[in-house]
Amino acid sequence: MxxxxxxxxxxxxxxxxxxxxxxxxxxxxxxxxxxxxxxxxxxxxxxxxxxxxxxxxxxxxxxxxxxxxxxxxxxxxxxxxxxxxxxxxxxxxxxxxxxxxxxxxxxxxxxxxxxxxxxxxDTHDGANWQRQHNRDVCPLFSDDVEQVSLQRIEAGELLLDTPVPNGAELLVLAGELIEDSQVYQRWSWLRLPVGECGHISAGAAGATVYLKTGHLSQVIGDKPDDT
Structure with a gap:
């Protein structure tokens, strides 16, 4: 499949x-x-x-x-x-x-x-959040390959302002993201390939997103797993 x-x-x-x-x-x-x-x-x-x-x-x-x-x-x-x-x-x-x-x-x-x-x-614990580049970020994981976080984006703010060299993946957790005429509402999922940025900004109420970057330059693992 x-x-x-x-x-x-x-x-x-x-x-x-x-x-x-x-x-x-x-x-x-x-x-x-x-x-x-x-x-x-x-x-x-x-x-x-x-x-x-x-x-x-x-x-x-x-x-x-x-x-x-x-x-x-x-x-x-x-x-x-x-x-x-x-x-x-x-x-x-x-x-x-x-x-x-x-x-x-x-x-x-x-x-x-x-x-x-x-x-x-626990991402609901405020102690796990920090201010980074004028937005609130909850770091979840980071190594030489990937970076994973939750990010709170203010209304009208761009999610990504430069292309991501090794790709990005996001899930909208609250609010909405807007790209041209496309609206990504809660639980929308989006994967951006290597080098793509997209003009994606937060809607009028802002947005909270799960954001994973750096992991799409190669597919990690090619053997089966249980679900």
Whole structure:
């Protein structure tokens, strides 16, 4: 299966176009944003857990990155309410579930092989935010390959003012972004290829976005993974 698998091209999906499809596990549905592979794949998805749904314990040889968008997502004996960012290194494993239901943004098999640390950050904690270049930023992860953060963009402000050498990917978490006549509302996803910037600015109420840069010069990992 290949969905938005040409990383040299722009890709996007608006909330009204979200096509929720059943996963192999009862009560768990997905919107596939990009994907290379079948059930075990390099994948970026929105995943929706119905109350009391779960996946059996499984490993993630290529690592896993999660942002909890609503509800409470749990893994083993740890619970992550909306706003938590979780990053699990390669070779880690867990039993994910949700008692109350949850929607999460998930990236599978996109973690560098050398990563060893588990990351868990509460983005609703003001202590995790800092002022950078006249905007509020919550740093989530950074290494020689990629930079991941949440960013609060004021009304009319450009998201990116220069082309990103190694690509960018974003998910709108609040407010809206505008590019010409296109409006990206909450839970819109957009991937910009290497060297593209786009004239993307925040709408009248501003915007909060998940922003990942530097990771699209190559597709990290080409082996299957569990979801």
């Amino acid at each position: 290949r969905i938005n698998a040409d990383f040299s091209r722009r890709a996007s999906l608006a909330p009204e176009d979200h096509g929720w499809v059943k996963s192999p596990q009862n009560g768990v549905e997905r919107v596939m944003l990009d994907r290379i592979g079948e059930e075990r794949a390099r994948a970026t998805s929105l995943v929706r857990y119905a109350p009391n749904s779960y996946f059996p314990h499984h490993l993630h040889p290529g690592g896993e990155e999660i942002l909890v968008l609503s509800g409470t997502f749990s893994a083993d004996d740890t619970h992550y309410p909306a706003g938590w960012y979780v990053r699990n290194p390669p070779a880690s494993g867990h039993r994910p579930y949700s008692d109350e239901g949850a929607v999460i943004f998930v990236k599978l098999r996109q973690v560098s092989p050398g990563e060893t640390q588990h990351v868990a950050i």
